[in-house]
Amino acid sequence: MLLNPLTLHLPKTPLEAARLYKELEDSKVLAGGTFLLNSMKLLKTKGTKTARNILSLAHVDGLKGVSFQGDTLTIKAMTRINELFESPLPDGHLKILHAVCRNISTNPIRNMATVGGNLTCRYTWTEMGAVMIALDAKMHFLGPDGKEEIMAPEDFFKNAARSEKLFTHVTIKTGQAARTAYRRVKKTIHVDIPLLAICVKTEIKGKKWYNTRVGINNGVAFAQRDPILEEFLNNSSSSANLGEEALEHLTKTIYDTRSTDYKQHMFRISLKSAIEELCHSRESGNP
Template identity: 30%
Template sequence: MKAPDFDYLRPSSLDVALAMLIEHDGEAMPLAGGQSLMPMMNFRVAAPEALIDLADLTELRGITVDTDTVRIGAMTRYAELMSDPTVQAHIPLIGMALPHIAHDAVRNRGTIGGSLALADPAAEMPALMLALDASIEVAGPDGTRMIKADDFFLGMFETALDDELITAIHVPVATPAQRFGFHELTQRHGDYALAGVAIAKTDDSYCAAFFGVADRATRVPELEAALTRQDNIKTVLTHLDQIDFTDDLKANHTTRQRLAGVALTRALKGMTQ
């Protein structure tokens, strides 16, 4: 199928882009890497009046690090994240996850900001943000604000964005005391996971974010508390009951819950040392 027709807009600055977004009053969609939006348009599932291509917004590029935070421009591609020494050194969890995300040709176009704005519940990136306690920097008509990852994902393909664009992601620099774990279960390499989890352990406290299991990337505070208390794994896993697991063709909710438990167990075993 061919995409329906649309106006193609290519703003040269963030301000212009935001003005375009307002002007089109919900009928325009920002185009980042296009690796999810283009398929939806090619299926005629998405039919925006206009596409606002963010490619020329230099404000949305670049990876910088200050003492305790890495700032990643929203238009940073997965491939750039993979090859960036700052990300590899300071955010090892992203490095662990990236090889599991799609394939080279997609990682060469797909962006971190695009993935977060889409909020696909099966995608890895939202869960990574939760686990890393990242903040999403967004710009809108009223200026710029920071949204904690925990407050950003509101549901399936639903975020806290309100006529706003993601400009950057702020991720705390990993401390020497932190440990990370990641595991996902896919039948085929690069597919969306049947269940997956990203874990950050800071001192003794755990943050575990699941993906592919519910309508959004999900943390379970009781489960994290149980991990922190070093409860036995069986007890830990009972807290998965808190998640409203998805039923779909590949796995029903019971299977998903079981697989989430396996992913968690294996991620814990594989934590960085």
């Protein structure tokens, strides 16, 4: 199907892209295109107007790639999900990113979809948001004046994933002696969007839990932290019962949102098993 007439803008540098992002009216950003192109075709079949200006980031080299500088991992916005999956990551808690990428949709989608698109597309169920919250990542945005703004992902999602500035990259500290556990549940056995996604990161000294961060995606609201569960876990020690006890200390509104009994149950067993995995990883001395 042919799209409605449009003007395609192809900036070459991040700054040029950031300026166009601010200046262009009636516009949409094109990253991997897996959502945008679908939605433009869908709107056209419904007879609804589509954006006149498309700002493609395809030719902006400065927005691509995964790299390390000192103790910081940088993932640029136009990095494809499969490129992140294939990038070497240090042993330890950041390896969770490979597991997250591997579970997203299918190879054709992972070959096109970008990390930036996943974080900024404003579909509430995409998974990277909860993971970036748990990993204590920082999201970087570029304004038309060349000034960078850095935001915690939980703040970006609190603001309904809206930004006046172009998202350019995410950074994560690598040097933490942290452990992570990730759970996602889908509705059917087929390739399907996730019903929920959970990521827990913690540091365990002796058996005591520190600096725990819990990122939750309930699928119907933007990803968020669970502060009540984090506080409980930060005052806890690894034990056989910790997973079960933790379920009495949840920020209930996160899990209640439009939840069926099945979804509530899946939240509970997923959280419990993620916490048990972290308790076990300490006991067995796994990284």
